[in-house]
Amino acid sequence: MKGTLVNVAAVVAGSLVGMVLKKGIPERYQLTVTHGLGMAVGLIGLQMALKTQNILIVIISLGLGGLVGEKIDIDRWLNRLGAWISRRLGDQYGDAGQGFVTASLVFCVGAMAVVGSIQDGLTGDASTLYAKSMLDGVFSMVFSSTMGIGVALSGVSILLYQGSITLLAGICSSILSDAIITEMTAVGGVLIVGISLLMLKLKTVKVANLLPAIPVAAVVTALWLK
Template identity: 60%
Template sequence: MKGTLVNAAAVLVGSGVGLVLKSGIPEKYQNTIMHGMALAVGAIGLQMAFKTQNILVVILGIAIGAIIGEALNIDGGLNRIGLWLSNKMGGQTEDRKNNIGRAFVTTSLIYCIGAMAVVGAIQDGIAGDTSTLYAKSLLDGITSVVFTSSMGLGVAFSSISILLYQGSITLLAGFFSTVLSNKVIAELTATGGILIIGVSILMLEIKQIKLANLLPAIPAAAVIAYFWPI
């Protein structure tokens, strides 16, 4: 849980800095910072993707995961949840509370629904490897400054979402750690790396991807790697 705790704390600290800069960071700086963060995310994804020991496992995992994700329409479901939360938290109240609700929902989705959150939490639970979550903490902390300066206090509450979401994954990963071999972890990490590259593409607005529909690729690759002949 150490990586998740640091991640949540980073968002809180970044939000505090953003509130101090309540006049707002100029848009040109926001854009440049976000582009820089996107490139860093892409580099992290590539580093993880190259850890594969069998690219066929990764390819099959992504193909099967995409089919499962599209069948379940995970992306559509998350969008509906986000709209429901936004309406419940501020859709029918005064502007200030409405902004808090939108900021909370938007940043919770950004920080939690991503491959770095999933893979990083799994690595923390299985091997106590917090490197991915520490990198995510730095990225989230910096971006939370930008988000809070423009969206308001609601960004800080997304730290609760991080604790609940990533913490649950870490605990589950630790429970199943005895059945996960090094080869399974390698392919799981590599598949997650591919999805992290997708996060970079989304941040750079190069192409719209239903990235949430690819999340099942991570457990799919783990299962395939477990049964793949050595």
């Protein structure tokens, strides 16, 4: 869990710095930076997605995961939580709800979040999460300068998501092969591309409803390799 705790601290610290810097950044600069980050996030997603060794596993996982996510309607619950945060905090700190939802998805869906948490849980080696913490600290600083304090609140999502994976990794250590982790990473990459589309306002994608595709990828890969 130590890697996750450091990650949360880095996001909160970066967000606070970004909130201070926001006061001196004109809106048009904030918009340009947001678009640049959106394209960078898309590139990261593509790099992850292309690591797949079997595109059929990715397709099946996204299809089945989408059905599960749509049934639960994770996107609706996540956006309702974001709207509640916005109402509670008002608009004096930016759109807190949007910042929370966007940052939570960006910081939690990536390969480093999954692989690093598993590594921490299996071996106690948190080096991947430490590296992720540095990256997330920079991203949170820029995100919060454009989206406000909601980015800092995404630390709660990181704690719950990565912490759960770390704890479960020890229990499931016997079935988490390199092939399974690779396909989970690839599916996560596709979801990150979806996040970039949202950030660029090119397409409305219910990325949260596709989150079950990541654990589904583990199951599909395990069955595929039997």
